[in-house]
Amino acid sequence: MAKMNLLQAINNALIIAMEENDKVMAFGEDVGHFGGVFRATSNLQEKFGKARCFNTPLTEQGIIGFANGLASQGSYPVAEIQFGDYIFPAFDQIVNETAKFRYRSGGQFTCGSLTIRTPYGGGIAGGLYHSQSPEAFFAHAAGIKIVVPRNPYQAKGLLLASIRDDNPVLFMEPKRIYRASVGDVPEDDYTLPLGKAEVLKEGNDITLLAWGAQMEIMEKAAEMADKQGVSSEIIDLRTITPWDAETVAQSVVKTGRLLISHEAPLTGGFAAEIAATIQKKCFLHLESPIERICGLDTPYPLAHEKEYMPDHLKVFEGIMRSVNF
Amino acid sequence: MAKMNLLQAINNALIIAMEENDKVMAFGEDVGHFGGVFRATSNLQEKFGKARCFNTPLTEQGIIGFANGLASQGSYPVAEIQFGDYIFPAFDQIVNETAKFRYRSGGQFTCGSLTIRTPYGGGIAGGLYHSQSPEAFFAHAAGIKIVVPRNPYQAKGLLLASIRDDNPVLFMEPKRIYRASVGDVPEDDYTLPLGKAEVLKEGNDITLLAWGAQMEIMEKAAEMADKQGVSSEIIDLRTITPWDAETVAQSVVKTGRLLISHEAPLTGGFAAEIAATIQKKCFLHLESPIERICGLDTPYPLAHEKEYMPDHLKVFEGIMRSVNF
Amino acid sequence: MNTRNHLSDINSVHQVKLIEKGIVDIPMLQILQPDGSVYKGADVPEVSKELAIKMYETMQFIRILDERMVAAQRQGRISFYLASTGEEAAAVASAAALEPQDMIMSQYREQGALAFRGYTTQQFMNQMFSNEQEPNKGRQMPIHYGDKALNFMTISSPLGTQIPQAAGYAYGQKMAGEPAVTICYFGEGAASEGDFHAGLNMAAVLNCPAIFFCRNNGYAISTPAAEQFAGDGIASRGLGYGIKTIRVDGNDALAVFAATKRAREIALEEQCPVLIEAMSYRLAAHSTSDDPSSYRSKEEEAKWADKDPIKRLAGWLAQQGWLDEEANKKELETMRQEVLQELKRVEQVPVCVIDEIITDVYDKPTWNLEEQLTELKQHIAKYPEAYPKTSGRLNHG
Amino acid sequence: MNTRNHLSDINSVHQVKLIEKGIVDIPMLQILQPDGSVYKGADVPEVSKELAIKMYETMQFIRILDERMVAAQRQGRISFYLASTGEEAAAVASAAALEPQDMIMSQYREQGALAFRGYTTQQFMNQMFSNEQEPNKGRQMPIHYGDKALNFMTISSPLGTQIPQAAGYAYGQKMAGEPAVTICYFGEGAASEGDFHAGLNMAAVLNCPAIFFCRNNGYAISTPAAEQFAGDGIASRGLGYGIKTIRVDGNDALAVFAATKRAREIALEEQCPVLIEAMSYRLAAHSTSDDPSSYRSKEEEAKWADKDPIKRLAGWLAQQGWLDEEANKKELETMRQEVLQELKRVEQVPVCVIDEIITDVYDKPTWNLEEQLTELKQHIAKYPEAYPKTSGRLNHG
Numbered sequence A, B: 001m002a003k004m005n006l007l008q009a010i011n012n013a014l015i016i017a018m019e020e021n022d023k024v025m026a027f028g029e030d031v032g033h034f035g036g037v038f039r040a041t042s043n044l045q046e047k048f049g050k051a052r053c054f055n056t057p058l059t060e061q062g063i064i065g066f067a068n069g070l071a072s073q074g075s076y077p078v079a080e081i082q083f084g085d086y087i088f089p090a091f092d093q094i095v096n097e098t099a100k101f102r103y104r105s106g107g108q109f110t111c112g113s114l115t116i117r118t119p120y121g122g123g124i125a126g127g128l129y130h131s132q133s134p135e136a137f138f139a140h141a142a143g144i145k146i147v148v149p150r151n152p153y154q155a156k157g158l159l160l161a162s163i164r165d166d167n168p169v170l171f172m173e174p175k176r177i178y179r180a181s182v183g184d185v186p187e188d189d190y191t192l193p194l195g196k197a198e199v200l201k202e203g204n205d206i207t208l209l210a211w212g213a214q215m216e217i218m219e220k221a222a223e224m225a226d227k228q229g230v231s232s233e234i235i236d237l238r239t240i241t242p243w244d245a246e247t248v249a250q251s252v253v254k255t256g257r258l259l260i261s262h263e264a265p266l267t268g269g270f271a272a273e274i275a276a277t278i279q280k281k282c283f284l285h286l287e288s289p290i291e292r293i294c295g296l297d298t299p300y301p302l303a304h305e306k307e308y309m310p311d312h313l314k315v316f317e318g319i320m321r322s323v324n325f
Numbered sequence C, D: 001m002n003t004r005n006h007l008s009d010i011n012s013v014h015q016v017k018l019i020e021k022g023i024v025d026i027p028m029l030q031i032l033q034p035d036g037s038v039y040k041g042a043d044v045p046e047v048s049k050e051l052a053i054k055m056y057e058t059m060q061f062i063r064i065l066d067e068r069m070v071a072a073q074r075q076g077r078i079s080f081y082l083a084s085t086g087e088e089a090a091a092v093a094s095a096a097a098l099e100p101q102d103m104i105m106s107q108y109r110e111q112g113a114l115a116f117r118g119y120t121t122q123q124f125m126n127q128m129f130s131n132e133q134e135p136n137k138g139r140q141m142p143i144h145y146g147d148k149a150l151n152f153m154t155i156s157s158p159l160g161t162q163i164p165q166a167a168g169y170a171y172g173q174k175m176a177g178e179p180a181v182t183i184c185y186f187g188e189g190a191a192s193e194g195d196f197h198a199g200l201n202m203a204a205v206l207n208c209p210a211i212f213f214c215r216n217n218g219y220a221i222s223t224p225a226a227e228q229f230a231g232d233g234i235a236s237r238g239l240g241y242g243i244k245t246i247r248v249d250g251n252d253a254l255a256v257f258a259a260t261k262r263a264r265e266i267a268l269e270e271q272c273p274v275l276i277e278a279m280s281y282r283l284a285a286h287s288t289s290d291d292p293s294s295y296r297s298k299e300e301e302a303k304w305a306d307k308d309p310i311k312r313l314a315g316w317l318a319q320q321g322w323l324d325e326e327a328n329k330k331e332l333e334t335m336r337q338e339v340l341q342e343l344k345r346v347e348q349v350p351v352c353v354i355d356e357i358i359t360d361v362y363d364k365p366t367w368n369l370e371e372q373l374t375e376l377k378q379h380i381a382k383y384p385e386a387y388p389k390t391s392g393r394l395n396h397g
């Protein structure tokens, strides 16, 4: 065990993956010598050489196009997109190519070995273009998995699982807590399962569902609610697609209430999918409408960032609204 | 009044818009002399000259980037993306630029005068890349409107409204019924409101909600249900964002049941947003879970197209499941 | 900082000097004259009689297949087809210059390359009829071939996407130490996509052994090259990327062969990309959905019909004394028969069972796909007549 | 088909001929030597004393502003800053060659162009402090300026997006018959984006009067130019697009001025784009989030510090007898004072009222935004201490 922050855990996972399999390659803008603007790929070039950890030209569509080809050849690309906000030039390569590669070829060719890492989320005074949480844009594209860790331990285990999983994974890193989230992380190799949510705290009155950096906000809100005598069950979804509807449904059958929270704008966010599915699966058990505490339907503002964020106070209010329905 | 098919109605709307305002310009791949691969822009170059109706190089990101600049300058670009499936290279320009142009500049600069036209949808033996319905990918991006007409009359009125609306509009044309849908269309100028759903048929037992080419499938299914004594209220959403929740909610309060259908894959489709919102707004009125009859969570297959489609039989089954809940 | 790309080696000038079109001459490699005789002083590449005949017959086969399938589409037997008439040399002769281990990533008009690799009439038909014998499982439209055994990547409709992918694939080959390159075909239209820029630049910077083969056939559907770009073709872009570039007459099989052979040598030896621009003309309609008469003249087409690459190669073969007219006639007849027979056979082959609708989305179907399949099968069982292609084999196993 | 881009004018060659780097010489326009004296035989552009002083003082102002704001960021007074130290001539002298009606679309390191247009210290501060006096309403990070009155398009962080937009903007100016061009600034890193390719190609084909001004400063954050491209800079790409291209010493204000002036003439008269590559060096860190010491040497930086564009212009001004050292010193002192004063003032100005969180998404707030704002205001009213920036003015009107 070692104390690591989230960045160190990611770096550590990359080292383990690259040591184990020399087909694993890490690349992206400033990823090489510099180690990435957040330093997630620090020292990889020194350790594994310039051929396996390198800078690319400044083109996200190129990075993912290149990575798709490299994956289809049998290598294990771990491509970094410097900010989640800059993943959109690669949208076609991800949604039309990565996600459909295997299906269109009847399984002859795949990008299954591809992992795309990108930092996401707000709370860092980043404004419109350094704050977005784009998971929902990708959740509508069957064929890729989307994974979001909430802390260093999760980050390492889920990243190793993502790299090894035989499906392309979009691995979204909560940059607000890159350094703030520190915890015990085994130095050895381990993986955590994709597609499985985790119940962080059991409770009886309401299910709180979120992922990534939003988890600590759920915990804070749950504490507030606890003081009001409301017992929350907290679930970390961990994998956005394919998401673990069973764990969520089981919890909602028990609590009768569900609140989902994400930073991305409300409309068309992934909470909508969860709400739509759960209202169907748990129709007769729901005691109040499913609450969504999300970002506003605006671009991400800088000056009003605090107001924009689905913070613990808003989540708390949502909990109380739900239990008092 | 004239009989027009959907393509002719669109062509007619473009002519009216270009006659009225010489800042309206139509362009895209093969849009010029050829009139577009579906011929929606036929004769525009002859009528309005090569400067106002022209071919572009084959680059969707370029087309929309160019259109964004042109719109911000004060012109009225009507940019065509040849197939909805090929809009993704322009995703960054649409989601990060078009949609955020006004917000980020405090209203100083806007792409409000931009209209993006693109054919969408399956049922034409197009397989993975000539069949997609990408509306939900854009519905998560605040700042653009998304409009889908169901027939020639609607197409003309909504397209004219879209071009004149002071917001960027993604205008999605149901290509399966481009020629098949024929109807009376006034030759004069008229517009239909954006953001307003239309109740096509009143009914009491269930609300059927869809848009575009899916409307005729709803009507067919409603007829089948009618024979089983089930009275359906049919609503054409027409505008995906901002969507008319009020009209839908009013209907659901009355019928107590809702079925939403679209061709796009279920997970993360726009039906999810509608279901999530309506389960909240109408919680105490819902008598059965909201049904979603959608495409499968796979890329759009060719050989199994018929099986993939949310056809009238599947919708009918959904209706019966809902009323028999 | 490596100064290679920054200030060193740049001369100073003290008047505004415009760098303009025309300052570089990018000539076109031609070896065969229209009648098949060799240009004076031309370097004729080493081509055995066997290889020459194979190229020739592959080109002929493709012409026959194209003609027959365009007709089949008109008869409503397939939904879509896309011919390469007039451009057979570009695809066939370039493929002939490669080794089997080289990966081919094509756009869609390179059926000649696939045929040269050994794809059979039967395989072509299976794909075009989207049946269960097709390795891609009939999921894409006709002509979207792909065959892992032949190192021919499954075609994807979105244009240009294969270009950066080819750079990545080639990088992987290099890392694996394989004596192999990746060839990436695309049209001059597709070269306008952002992915072209990304792919070529990355290949150059990351030293990827890839051959970027542009078929400049003058049109992208209805859009003439003059409305596609304003530079000197696609070749002139090679310079900007620092990529060695060859322009070749795409209707001259020997020239295409020589250029590609050389490109492959460079790519492999120097571990770097090479760009080839093959000048040709799309004699065919863009596809069966297109009618070119509204955007170009019969005269223009006729001018290019005269430059038929098959005739040109035939002329050379004849001059070599390698052309056995009698044998070739028989061969053509066999091809025609085979195409007809296969057309008949294939119409009897069913599409994949419905279970395949959810496979290959992921490595294993996820719970939501399983759920959806179960529901779908129940639904089909309830309405078997509505889904005739699959209802008969619902519970096959 | 217009044959311009297809087969006419192409010479035939009968041996494989490689088109390679080095066959074109793309020299760099230099007028001033490091000490400010004019190169022998150089065409010195016509620049009045007044204009020369304005350029010089603008460059000085930007240097002062940059230094002060980097310090302010370190003190935690602003969240982010991005300096243009060493590159002032590129932005200022190019802007000086334009007319006020020309649209400027910048990347983010062209504060010099904005200052030249007349943006005041007060305006700079308002933006960097995201306050309610800022016309962009404080929605973006510091340095994302934009001012409609000055024809300076609001900056957008995603790189390269403004390049095709500039083509479109220029096309609109042309259609409107305006005697105006659009200048589009971008870095050599951003030139790797697909949007660069799309924008330049479209501008060339559609004859857009735009100046594409690339600041090649050797780095994109930590990535040196050599890992960004393998060709001869960005200028060598102009050829491929058929765009007239000028390479200029970006640290030579007079050369930048002359090149841009000429580019503007061509763009306007010939209604076509022009590409300028200005060779410079990012003496500053990429931004306040960056520390360049880990990826480049002090020696390299020192070498470039010697090429300071401000000193160079000062040398020339002195030789012209236009430099009044005393007056300049005063001017600098005034600038410094103004920056300090404005820094103080601006910290008192509030951010926009919360109602602005939903404006400008659409022309009018949609129902969902209205709903969200209402809820938000109720929420803030309930927890005013949690939202100190806005709770005080919740019901302002």
Ligand SMILES: Cc1ncc(C[n+]2csc(CCOP(=O)(O)OP(=O)(O)O)c2C)c(N)n1
Pocket (backbone or CB within 6 Å): B029, B058, B060, B082, B086, B089, C109, C157, C158, C159, C160, C186, C187, C188, C189, C190, C191, C215, C217, C219, C220, C221, C282, C286
């Ligand atoms: C991204 C994308 N945009 C548009 C299309 C539609 N489309 C198919 S083929 C074609 C023209 C391609 O021209 P070119 O690359 O020159 O190849 P050619 O057909 O001449 O062989 C177009 C526009 C597409 N398939 N993909």
Ligand SMILES: Cc1ncc(C[n+]2csc(CCOP(=O)(O)OP(=O)(O)O)c2C)c(N)n1
Pocket (backbone or CB within 6 Å): A029, A058, A060, A082, A086, A089, D109, D157, D158, D159, D160, D186, D187, D188, D189, D190, D191, D215, D217, D219, D220, D221, D282, D286
């Ligand atoms: C699409 C996109 N990708 C990545 C980034 C992150 N980023 C900001 S600046 C920068 C480097 C830009 O370098 P260059 O264009 O050379 O400009 P310079 O900073 O040297 O002036 C990067 C990678 C971004 N802003 N947008």
Ligand SMILES: [Mg+2]
Pocket (backbone or CB within 6 Å): C187, C188, C189, C215, C216, C217, C218, C219, C220, C221, C282
């Ligand atoms: Mg072509």
Ligand SMILES: [Mg+2]
Pocket (backbone or CB within 6 Å): D187, D188, D189, D215, D216, D217, D218, D219, D220, D221, D282
């Ligand atoms: Mg730079």
